[in-house]
Amino acid sequence: MAETLTYREACRAAIREAIEADPRVFLMGEDVGRYGGCYAVTKGLAEELGEARIRDTPLSESAFVGAGIGAALAGMRPIVEVMTVNFSLLALDQIVNNAATLAHMSGGQFAVPLVIRMATGAGKQLAAQHSHSLEGWYAHVPGLRILAPATVEDARYMLAAALADPNPVLLFEHVMLYNASGELDPAVTTVDIAQAKTRRPGRDVTLVTYGGSLPKTLAAAEQLAADGIEAEVIDLRVLRPLDLATLAASVARTHRCVIVDEGWKTGSLSAEIAASLVETVFFELDAPIARVCAAEVPIPYAAHLEQAALPQPATIVAAARDLVRPAS
Amino acid sequence: MNTGKLHLDHDHLLHLLREMLRIRLFERKCAELYQREKIRGFLHLYDGEEAIAVGIMQALAPHDAVIATYREHGQALARGVPMDRIMAELYGHVEGLCRGRGGSMHLFDRAHRFLGGNAIVGGGLPLAVGTALGDQMRGRDSISVCFFGEGAVDEGEFHESLNLAALWHLPVLFVCENNLYSMGMAVERAESNTDIHQRAASYGMPSEVVDGMDVVAVELAARRAVAAVRGGGGPYFLECRGYRFRAHSMFDAQLYRDKAEVEQWKAKGPIVRLRKWLEDSHVVIEDEIARLEAEIEAEIEGAVSFAEAGTPEPLTELTRFVTLDAVPE
Numbered sequence: 001m002a003e004t005l006t007y008r009e010a011c012r013a014a015i016r017e018a019i020e021a022d023p024r025v026f027l028m029g030e031d032v033g034r035y036g037g038c039y040a041v042t043k044g045l046a047e048e049l050g051e052a053r054i055r056d057t058p059l060s061e062s063a064f065v066g067a068g069i070g071a072a073l074a075g076m077r078p079i080v081e082v083m084t085v086n087f088s089l090l091a092l093d094q095i096v097n098n099a100a101t102l103a104h105m106s107g108g109q110f111a112v113p114l115v116i117r118m119a120t121g122a123g124k125q126l127a128a129q130h131s132h133s134l135e136g137w138y139a140h141v142p143g144l145r146i147l148a149p150a151t152v153e154d155a156r157y158m159l160a161a162a163l164a165d166p167n168p169v170l171l172f173e174h175v176m177l178y179n180a181s182g183e184l185d186p187a188v189t190t191v192d193i194a195q196a197k198t199r200r201p202g203r204d205v206t207l208v209t210y211g212g213s214l215p216k217t218l219a220a221a222e223q224l225a226a227d228g229i230e231a232e233v234i235d236l237r238v239l240r241p242l243d244l245a246t247l248a249a250s251v252a253r254t255h256r257c258v259i260v261d262e263g264w265k266t267g268s269l270s271a272e273i274a275a276s277l278v279e280t281v282f283f284e285l286d287a288p289i290a291r292v293c294a295a296e297v298p299i300p301y302a303a304h305l306e307q308a309a310l311p312q313p314a315t316i317v318a319a320a321r322d323l324v325r326p327a328s
Numbered sequence: 329m330n331t332g333k334l335h336l337d338h339d340h341l342l343h344l345l346r347e348m349l350r351i352r353l354f355e356r357k358c359a360e361l362y363q364r365e366k367i368r369g370f371l372h373l374y375d376g377e378e379a380i381a382v383g384i385m386q387a388l389a390p391h392d393a394v395i396a397t398y399r400e401h402g403q404a405l406a407r408g409v410p411m412d413r414i415m416a417e418l419y420g421h422v423e424g425l426c427r428g429r430g431g432s433m434h435l436f437d438r439a440h441r442f443l444g445g446n447a448i449v450g451g452g453l454p455l456a457v458g459t460a461l462g463d464q465m466r467g468r469d470s471i472s473v474c475f476f477g478e479g480a481v482d483e484g485e486f487h488e489s490l491n492l493a494a495l496w497h498l499p500v501l502f503v504c505e506n507n508l509y510s511m512g513m514a515v516e517r518a519e520s521n522t523d524i525h526q527r528a529a530s531y532g533m534p535s536e537v538v539d540g541m542d543v544v545a546v547e548l549a550a551r552r553a554v555a556a557v558r559g560g561g562g563p564y565f566l567e568c569r570g571y572r573f574r575a576h577s578m579f580d581a582q583l584y585r586d587k588a589e590v591e592q593w594k595a596k597g598p599i600v601r602l603r604k605w606l607e608d609s610h611v612v613i614e615d616e617i618a619r620l621e622a623e624i625e626a627e628i629e630g631a632v633s634f635a636e637a638g639t640p641e642p643l644t645e646l647t648r649f650v651t652l653d654a655v656p657e
Contacts, residue, residue: 026465052465058495063454063488070458073443074393075466093485097448098455106436107427108649110443111656142650167651 002186007149008178010156011041011117015079018163019045019053022077025163028055028064029081029117038083039119039178065091065116069099069168072114077163085120085134085172099168100143111166115159121174121212121262122310128298131306133262135172135211136269139240145169146239147193150214152182154237157191165193172239174212174262196243198250202232205320206250208273209260210236213311217260220316229324239269247273248281255286256323260311265293287326290319334386334551336544338611342620344386344543345606348378348599350624351402354411355574357628358401358418358432362578366635367418370447371432374402376541376573379598380505381406383538383546384473384566387554393459393472395443395452398433403475404445409437411627412634421638428641429649438656449510450483452476453502457489460498460563471499471557478524478567479510487527493563494531500563501553502528505540507572512584525567533565540570541598573597 005013018025027042033056036043046054057064061082068080082088088095095116102110122131139146145167149155155173162169199214200221209217214235221231232250236242251257257277261270270291277289295309334340355373362371374381381402388394388407396403404414409425417424418432425437434445443459446452456474463470480486481504493500506524508515515522528535534556538549546568553564571593575582582590594600606612 024466058488058491060488060492062485063457063492066451066454066485066489067458067461067492070455070460070472071462071465072458073455074459074462076462093448093451094454097451098446102436102444103652104649105426105430105434106438106444107425107429108652109426109436109438109656111652111654113655145651166653166655 002183004181004183005152006178007152007155007173007180007182008039008041010152010184011159011173012043012045014156014159015042016045016049018079018159019049022163024075024077025079026053026055026076027079027081028057028068030057030059030083032056032081039175041178042081061087061090062094066094066098068114068116069094069112072112073110077113078115079159079163080114080116082116082118084130085118086130086132088118088134095138095144096141100141103167104143112168113166114168115162115171116168117171117173119175120172121176122294122299122306123176123212125301125303125306127301131299133294135239136261136263136272138170139269139272143168144240145193147171148211148237148239149173150177150211150235150237152180153184153188154191156184157188158193161191161193169193172211176212180215193238194243196234196236196238196246198232198246199235200231200233202230202254204230204254204324205232205256205258206247206254207231207233207258207260207316207320208236208247209233210239211262213260213262216311216313217316219313220320223313223317224320227321229320231320242273242276244276244280247277251277251281252284255284257285258290258292258316258319258323260292260316262294262311264296265291266296268293287323290323292316292319334547341602341606341611342616344382344547345599345602345617346620346624347382347406348543348602349621350411350627351378351381351405352599353621353624353628354405355401357632359574359578361418361632367432368420369431370398371578372399372576373574374399376571376593376597377505377507378402379543379546380503380540380568380570383543384503384550386547387550388473389470391441391468391470393441393443393456393463393470395456395459395472396445396475397449397452397477398445398447399477400435400445400475401432404435404437404442407440407442409435409440409442412631413437415631415635416638419635419638420640421635422641423634423638450476450480450485453480453485453489456500457493457498460493460500461496464498469558471501471554473501473503475503475505477510478504478506478508478515479513479518480504481524481527482518490528490531490533490563490565494533497562499557501557502563502565504565504567506567506569509572509576509585511576512580514584525565528565533563534561535565535567537567537569540568541596541601543598543602
């Protein structure tokens with residue numbers, strides 16, 4: 001009997017299960033306890049599991065992320081919740097200079113089995129300082145594994161895999177996905193955190209995306225299908241290390257590729273993917289690789305401006321159609 | 329070694345002198361090797377501050393966590409990290425502590441719970457808060473000792489870390505090595521309040537000022553502080569006041585301070601003071617110190633030979649350990 005739940009509920013269930021299963025696991029972050037979580041992910045968990053396992057921290061990103069690293073070094077398996085990727089900039093030193101580097105820099109003596117969860121993305125009219133998609137920045141750094149669950153199933157099961165990873169894992173939850181509903185296949189009880197997944201097969205063009213852009217990309221694929229263009233939609237799931245093999249195999253069949261990435265286009269993850277595809281399957285391409293990204297602007301507050309700045313089904317459709325049926 | 333009361337007897341005092349001399353003579357050798365380009369990159373030497381590392385280490389247990397800065401040769405040696413492995417690391421050889429990946433600023437030794445070696449001023453404090461948190465949650469009676477310079481007290485991470493440690497009553501000993509200069513920045517030009525330890529009071533944290541040139545004073549203060557922390561008293565802040573005899577690093581022309589000031593401090597340095605006290609009070613015989621120095625020089629020569637005979641890590645291993653297959657136990 002398939003369970004239907006929201007992405008938020010899936011995240012909550014994953015956290016509860018992890019803490020109940022392993023005494024080394026605990027979660028800390030701002031307002032995760034008594035407030036119930038900024039996005040209500042941890043609502044009720046502090047009452048259920050106790051305030052030692054669901055710890056409210058002061059507003060000190062650098063200290064509590066660094067403390068998560070230290071606790072991991074001391075044998076715990078912490079989940080640090082940074083309220084949003086926007087605030088993670090305050091902890092960049094700890095993430096990049098400590099979490100990502102200690103294993104290599106110490107010659108393999110110390111692992112950092114830390115999970116950092118962050119909300120990310122735009123769409124709620126929260127303006128420039130609260131609307132970043134910086135997963136691409138973090139995907140730049142060796143030593144980090146970057147996850148972007150886009151489905152209820154991945155929200156439910158990626159956390160366990162992340163906690164089992166001996167290395168630091170950053171897990172990005174797009175804010176527009178929390179209310180999304182989905183069914184959990186009862187036959188699935190674990191997921192990998194290595195591979196991309198084809199969410200919709202197709203033969204005419206490959207649409208590569210991740211996280212909050214998945215629903216828009218699937219919607220675009222439906223519109224394209226009505227127009228006789230069958231798009232293959234691939235959900236990256238893991239932003240570092242990228243599953244290039246899955247992407248390359250798809251492009252080898254469709255010969256056309258659009259990358260949908262909510263980060264700004266310049267120096268983005270989509271640029272990395274495009275370059276990697278050119279390096280590996282250049283001779284399979286029948287058209288340039290197209291990218292649909294955020295406009296080169298700080299994300300604005302006004303609804304119409306914000307929507308214009310972000311990837312949309314219409315812009316994805318247009319980009320795909322241009323590749324398949326270029327205007328002559 | 330670290331339990332019970334402090335006995336200022338012959339053996340212990342000689343031990344303290346030996347530990348400080350080991351650091352001083354090791355650093356001298358490092359300076360020489362740097363000139364000969366055997367050691368490269370950044371090298372930050374600890375001359376003048378030996379009493380701090382040595383005094384603090386007397387009070388620690390093997391299962392305590394030690395986190396230090398890029399000027400950490402002294403802490404590493406005093407902690408018991410093997411000198412030859414340190415030297416091989418400085419040479420960038422695979423026999424080094426970190427396979428040559430870290431160099432002088434990033435000494436790590438799992439066997440001695442020595443967690444670096446951090447090149448970002450203030451960057452180690454959150455780590456120490458974390459190791460203390462982890463140890464506390466796992467029910468261990470370990471404490472975490474965090475060394476940092478007075479420059480670190482200006483970084484946001486310092487304030488965040490002290491607040492969090494105090495708030496959660498964590499077993500952290502914060503050791504501020506106030507050597508009066510952050511690189512070229514004199515403390516009175518950087519601090520609105522030069523009485524560094526007073527910051528701890530803002531977080532309800534007990535603190536003490538210690539003469540960082542007096543190894544016995546440091547040890548006494550350390551034992552008191554460690555007992556308090558290990559006994560569940562929460563974090564403690566020790567401000568050890570001392571001086572750095574050498575430049576900030578091998579690149580520093582020391583334009584910001586007078587040679588006369590340096591000489592004044594050298595005259596009341598930790599080794600000079602202990603030596604004089606031992607000689608004046610006839611606790612040690614002149615011969616003993618000479619023998620001590622000879623033993624240390626032999627140890628240093630052995631470490632250099634070990635490093636010289638070392639090998640670079642194969643290039644094929646460059647990407648090894650970016651991520652680990654398992655958490656080392």
